[in-house]
Amino acid sequence: MSQYHAPLAEMQFVLNELAGLDQVSQLPGFEEGTPDVAAAILEEGSKFATDILDPINYSGDQEGAQRRDDGTVRMPAGFKDAYRQFCENGWMGLAKNPEYGGQGLPQLLSTAVEEMWHSSNLAFDLCSMLTQGAIEAIELRGTDALKQRFLPNMVAGTWTGTMNLTEPQAGSDLAAVRTRAVPQGDGTYKLSGQKIFITYGEHDYTDNIIHLVLARTPDAPEGVKGISLFVVPKVLVNDDGTLGARNDVACASLEHKLGIHASPTAVMVFGDKGGAIGYLVGEENRGLEYMFIMMNLARFSVGMEGVGISERAYQRAVAYARDRVQGRAAGIETGAATGAIIDHPDIRRMLMTMRANVEAMRAVAYVTAAAMDNAHRHPDAEARKRHQSFVDLMIPIVKGCSTEMAQELTSLGVQVHGGMGYIEETGAAQHLRDARITTIYEGTTGIQANDLIGRKTARDAGVVARSVAAEIDRTAAELAAHGDPSLRAIGAGLAEATTALKAAIDWMVPAFGAKPGAAHAGAVPYLRLWGLVAGGWQMGRAALIAARHLQDGTGAAPFFKAKITTARFYADCLLPQAAGLARTITGGGESVMALAADQF
Numbered sequence: 053m054s055q056y057h058a059p060l061a062e063m064q065f066v067l068n069e070l071a072g073l074d075q076v077s078q079l080p081g082f083e084e085g086t087p088d089v090a091a092a093i094l095e096e097g098s099k100f101a102t103d104i105l106d107p108i109n110y111s112g113d114q115e116g117a118q119r120r121d122d123g124t125v126r127m128p129a130g131f132k133d134a135y136r137q138f139c140e141n142g143w144m145g146l147a148k149n150p151e152y153g154g155q156g157l158p159q160l161l162s163t164a165v166e167e168m169w170h171s172s173n174l175a176f177d178l179c180s181m182l183t184q185g186a187i188e189a190i191e192l193r194g195t196d197a198l199k200q201r202f203l204p205n206m207v208a209g210t211w212t213g214t215m216n217l218t219e220p221q222a223g224s225d226l227a228a229v230r231t232r233a234v235p236q237g238d239g240t241y242k243l244s245g246q247k248i249f250i251t252y253g254e255h256d257y258t259d260n261i262i263h264l265v266l267a268r269t270p271d272a273p274e275g276v277k278g279i280s281l282f283v284v285p286k287v288l289v290n291d292d293g294t295l296g297a298r299n300d301v302a303c304a305s306l307e308h309k310l311g312i313h314a315s316p317t318a319v320m321v322f323g324d325k326g327g328a329i330g331y332l333v334g335e336e337n338r339g340l341e342y343m344f345i346m347m348n349l350a351r352f353s354v355g356m357e358g359v360g361i362s363e364r365a366y367q368r369a370v371a372y373a374r375d376r377v378q379g380r381a382a383g384i385e386t387g388a389a390t391g392a393i394i395d396h397p398d399i400r401r402m403l404m405t406m407r408a409n410v411e412a413m414r415a416v417a418y419v420t421a422a423a424m425d426n427a428h429r430h431p432d433a434e435a436r437k438r439h440q441s442f443v444d445l446m447i448p449i450v451k452g453c454s455t456e457m458a459q460e461l462t463s464l465g466v467q468v469h470g471g472m473g474y475i476e477e478t479g480a481a482q483h484l485r486d487a488r489i490t491t492i493y494e495g496t497t498g499i500q501a502n503d504l505i506g507r508k509t510a511r512d513a514g515v516v517a518r519s520v521a522a523e524i525d526r527t528a529a530e531l532a533a534h535g536d537p538s539l540r541a542i543g544a545g546l547a548e549a550t551t552a553l554k555a556a557i558d559w560m561v562p563a564f565g566a567k568p569g570a571a572h573a574g575a576v577p578y579l580r581l582w583g584l585v586a587g588g589w590q591m592g593r594a595a596l597i598a599a600r601h602l603q604d605g606t607g608a609a610p611f612f613k614a615k616i617t618t619a620r621f622y623a624d625c626l627l628p629q630a631a632g633l634a635r636t637i638t639g640g641g642e643s644v645m646a647l648a649a650d651q652f
């Protein structure tokens with residue numbers, strides 16, 4: 053079986069040369085996150101991923117998390133110990149506030165580290181991901197008392213966190229949430245209701261679990277404006293910080309699901325015995341607003357799951373393709389009658405598709421992470437605003453496109469294995485099953501696409517979208533003027549794809565108001581077009597940087613040559629899809645909606 057190895061050279065390249073870690077580490081508060089420190093952290097993270105998390109990924113999938121009759125949950129063998137080591141090594145608090153015990157490192161660096169967890173063991177990693185989300189919610193709007201009571205233990209990983217949003221009738225539409233929260237007059241609330249699909253709602257890693265719960269107070273207005281956010285610990289915490297009585301929260305069952313078997317997905321019941329004690333976060337009726345602020349990071353992280361799992365599927369496919377001997381490859385003079393399947397042009401097509409898309413998605417995501425750091429910490433207010441606009445545009449693209457692409461790439465991973473890919477022992481099938489959830493949770497692809505065409509494109513009449521497209525054009529022009537014909541070809545492909553993107557933006561802005569049905573029918577193709585072209589943009593930038601290194605004789609020449617070759621593949625074989633997507637967006641909406649619902 054193939055072993056996961058973090059692609060450290062590639063990660064360093066993207067961090068340092070495309071995303072600008074050096075600049076990020078000069079932002080106030082990030083002085084510790086220098087490229088040298090980053091290199092040491094990545095090295096340690098890669099060992100943890102390879103030695104601790106990767107070996108229990110397959111066994112965890114086979115065994116799964118199990119609910120016992122008393123409502124407790126037994127995690128698969130090795131997971132509890134891995135979690136203990138994860139916390140002891142300080143991984144939980146890497147990018148968290150030092151005031152609560154975190155290391156305060158940039159999001160950019162944390163993104164690269166998290167990619168390793170996503171690659172090596174997605175089901176394990178979800179616990180820390182959800183805990184990070186809960187920490188952020190409390191830090192963002194919690195009172196000082198709430199922060200002091202919960203954050204140090206959560207940042208250390210002594211207690212984990214969950215996000216309780218979904219109910220049977222409230223999934224994509226959280227305005228339909230019905231869980232009730234009744235004020236008790238002493239500053240606390242009593243919550244009652246049922247939440248479904250709660251990741252790590254119950255487990256045996258820690259003594260306490262801190263649930264973040266969306267609920268309605270009795271006199272709350274209908275819809276999105278009547279939802280509040282509460283902290284509901286599994287075990288109540290005494291004033292001196294010790295654990296007190298068990299709260300009225302229970303795991304009623306665990307779901308049986310397609311993938312991420314080691315991640316317990318719980319049905320949670322609040323208030324079966326009179327009401328679960330909860331503490332309001334921020335103000336009443338503003339819960340959804342707080343969730344949306346946080347969702348940027350959560351959605352970004354799920355996008356990174358798409359990158360991580362695709363990288364893992366790619367590594368496994370390469371290892372198998374080198375090993376498996378079958379047939380004689382067309383056009384390759386190996387001298388032997390048969391050879392490894394990696395010589396077959398169609399296998400190469402699949403491996404190049406995987407490689408190029410993973411590199412492109414990673415680059416787009418890391419560049420977005422750097423913009424997040426700048427949006428928070430840049431000393432100049434105008435620059436902060438500019439970076440935030442870029443982040444806002446890119447979040448649905450990173451989330452929606454990386455996860456959709458992960459479906460295709462993990463499926464190609466199976467295909468490279470032939471029949472063995474369909475057999476569980478190779479591990480390729482697990483990646484496909486595990487990846488399937490990523491386009492669904494934290495907002496489905498349809499919801500990301502609605503966000504992209506509405507709030508992120510039409511609302512400002514396409515100003516930010518067009519300014520990013522103009523930046524892509526500048527990269528294309530730089531490539532077109534290059535002395536190397538390969539870079540000129542990349543530039544030509546990028547320019548053509550950007551023309552398609554600009555046509556789609558020009559169509560989408562008026563269509564969003566004038567033809568909402570057609571605009572929404574084209575929303576996912578529009579999202580995909582953005583992902584494709586943004587990926588081409590970063591591959592083009594990477595090719596320019598690689599060419600400079602080759603010219604100057606700095607760095608590892610084989611790495612930079614491969615970078616240009618991969619960027620050329622992206623331009624030759626993937627970017628031509630842009631014109632087709634633009635046609636689908638601008639001309640396809642009416643056919644999508646042409647049949648009446650009763651004709652299906």
Ligand SMILES: Cc1cc2nc3c(=O)[nH]c(=O)nc-3n(C[C@H](O)[C@H](O)[C@H](O)COP(=O)(O)OP(=O)(O)OC[C@H]3O[C@@H](n4cnc5c(N)ncnc54)[C@H](O)[C@@H]3O)c2cc1C
Pocket residue numbers: 182215216217218222223224225248249250251252309317489492493494495496497498499502
């Ligand atoms: C394994 C797993 C883990 C999860 N973890 C958590 C968790 O920790 N916490 C939590 O709160 N939730 C969690 N969820 C729930 C998850 O976030 C929801 O499943 C998701 O938001 C979709 O909601 P839904 O399942 O109700 O689907 P629906 O909202 O019913 O959607 C069904 C389909 O309709 C489409 N659709 C719906 N509305 C629109 C629209 N306006 N425009 C276009 N298309 C639309 C969707 O894209 C989708 O294709 C988890 C789910 C799973 C399966």
